[in-house]
Amino acid sequence: MSYTDLRDWIQQVEAMGELRQIQGADWKHEVSAAADISSHPVLFDQIKGYPPGYRILANPSKSLKAWLFTVGLSTTAHGKALNREWRERLKRLEPIPPKIVAGGPVMENRLVGAEADVLKFPVPLWHELDGGRYIGTADAVVMRDPEEGWVNFGNYRLQVHDNKSLGLYICYGKHGDVILDKYRSRSEPCPVVVLLGGDPALLMASILHVPWGISEYEFAGGLKGSPLEIIPGPLTGLPIPAAAEIVLEGEVPPGEFQMEGPFGEWTGYSEPRPAPIIRVKAIYHRHNPILLGQLPRQLSRPAQAKMQGDFLFGGMIWDEIERAGARDVQAVATYSRFLIVVSIKQRYAGQARQIGLLASQCHSGGFMGRYVVVVDDDVDPFNLDEVIWAILFRSDPQRAIEIIRYCWTDQMDSIHFAGRPEAEKGYNSRCIIDACTPVEWKKQAKIPVEISSDMRQRILEKWGKLISPSPFVGSFGR
Ligand SMILES: Cc1cc2nc3c(=O)[nH]c(=O)nc-3n(C[C@H](O)[C@H](O)[C@H](O)COP(=O)(O)O)c2cc1C
Ligand SMILES: [Mn+2]
Structure with a gap:
């Protein structure tokens, strides 16, 4: 075609x-x-x-x-x-x-x-x-x-x-x-x-x-x-x-x-x-x-922070992270320029930080960004509910958050407007949130509270007609 x-x-x-x-x-x-x-x-x-x-x-x-x-x-x-x-x-x-x-x-x-x-x-x-x-x-x-x-x-x-x-x-x-x-x-x-x-x-x-x-x-x-x-x-x-x-x-x-x-x-x-x-x-x-x-959708109001080109940018950022030598990216979602979410299959300490920094600074991701969130591969970066869940349940702010100052942006950035000092207008900052389970936590991580599939089966057989199954099943309340 x-x-x-x-x-x-x-x-x-x-x-x-x-x-x-x-x-x-x-x-x-x-x-x-x-x-x-x-x-x-x-x-x-x-x-x-x-x-x-x-x-x-x-x-x-x-x-x-x-x-x-x-x-x-x-x-x-x-x-x-x-x-x-x-x-x-x-x-x-x-x-x-x-x-x-x-x-x-x-x-x-x-x-x-x-x-x-x-x-x-x-x-x-x-x-x-x-x-x-x-x-x-x-x-x-x-x-x-x-x-x-x-x-x-x-x-x-x-x-x-x-x-x-x-x-x-x-x-x-x-x-x-x-x-x-x-x-x-x-x-x-x-x-x-x-x-x-x-x-x-x-x-x-x-x-x-x-x-x-x-x-x-x-x-x-x-x-x-x-x-x-x-x-x-x-x-x-x-x-x-x-x-x-x-x-x-x-x-x-x-x-x-x-x-x-x-x-x-x-x-x-x-x-x-x-x-x-x-x-x-x-x-x-x-x-x-x-x-x-081609007009951008009216994103300056809180409707939905998505752009027509989002699926394209995600692929480009993924490509650049790999070309810079980092491995194990599983998916890259972008939500306008201001949020990039990367899921990775974590193999070593420091990998999440490495990939977060690359996503925030490579050519495709480096212009007019704001937040980068790195999540484990069991979290779908295209589902913001899951991304927020990972931030809340897996990250400790004092170690998870990195702020990078004086980054590449444009006066078009929504935080730059007439009232702001001229000298600030060439820059913005980036926040990288490492919402991956820290590698050293792996063994001590809390055991998710789950109902075994046998138990679930038994309950449904007994009372399935009385209680409609809740969507909140499985690990992590999802
Ligand atoms: C609809 C639309 C309008 C754009 N308008 C501009 C613009 O006015 N100025 C600009 O520098 N980039 C604009 N861009 C982004 C650039 O086209 C994009 O960054 C491109 O990669 C620049 O090419 P270059 O890297 O070869 O300079 C726009 C993108 C889109 C999707
Ligand atoms: Mn070019």
Whole structure:
């Protein structure tokens, strides 16, 4: 099961019954509100003030089934089993370099110089307090490392300042930020290509913390199991997917900044700050182009601390812990960025601390985290009741809790807001809770109070009709 491009993906997802379609929405708030309220991805057409066919596909990840199809997992598994399947897939994933082709549908329309107007597309005004229209929410900003020569891309939000300039918000320390900084220190403009709609495998690669030095193009090829077809950009030489929907080419001038934001992020509205600018020089798009959009669910209220990408991040963190040399991870669950739960088969003293620290600091787990809980393998990290139980019954706070100060985060973090001192904003801290049974306790651990299965059988035979069996059976009151 696979797909050739975004249009093929849409057709197949529709056939699964996982797509909704809305005609006639206004780009001003309506597209975003409808997409947010819908429990499925939504394809918008006939958007107010725009020609029919100029479409938006919003929130492709809202359907777990579609998202699994995107990464080539045809599974119905969830929780621990899905975590394991995805992790196994990552373990086997071989990056596949893209293949250069002469042309493709993305070049059906070329708008160069004066003709290049980003508002030719129905760019939404997403949230009521946003500082402007955002063309990039599910994009890939492509840049080449000027020293090492490899091509990186990431999903960084893009605000429309005017029809040829975009505000580019990259968190400090992301690959894109490091590369931009290299151009800045040479006082050179950074050439960029921006994908605004295309193969969903590219979007997937764009949001995942693919390690430094591995091109997300190769990672996406690996996910698909076949090379992406690319065309060298006419102005920059940077790779452009031949079947992309909308692509911008331009540059980020060194030393130019403009206030970007506010924007409704998953942590709440982020404050405006000076951000680099992309000067757009050319636009290429297919006939009837589809702009891709992805909004985080509204996690800034206490509904549920889960994200669409949670199952993906867990697998990536697992992979990195093992690559750093630690063994015996059984599952990794994440709940937004703020909680990572790792279950391990404990073999030696210190292993829980080792794995907790790695999970909190590896590339996939190290950004904007908060709590890491390490549990034994009889506890399901995807069941928060079990996780809380392990913390309460197996951990002694004075030995279980480790606080790591001055860690990597972003001003987007929900604990950073206007009232906090500027100097604190670059950092947050991590709490690692070792909720594994300490290895030296093993022999003395209290014996769980249980009813033997013989006794249980006897009671049920005698009085089973009178008493309905309680769900609280077995060890540990579970
Ligand atoms: C919907 C969505 C929006 C995102 N927006 C941003 C953003 O505006 N800025 C940013 O730095 N990262 C953002 N991210 C996270 C990055 O895309 C992610 O960290 C990626 O791995 C960065 O790539 P890089 O490591 O190559 O820089 C977003 C992720 C998602 C899922
Ligand atoms: Mn990268």
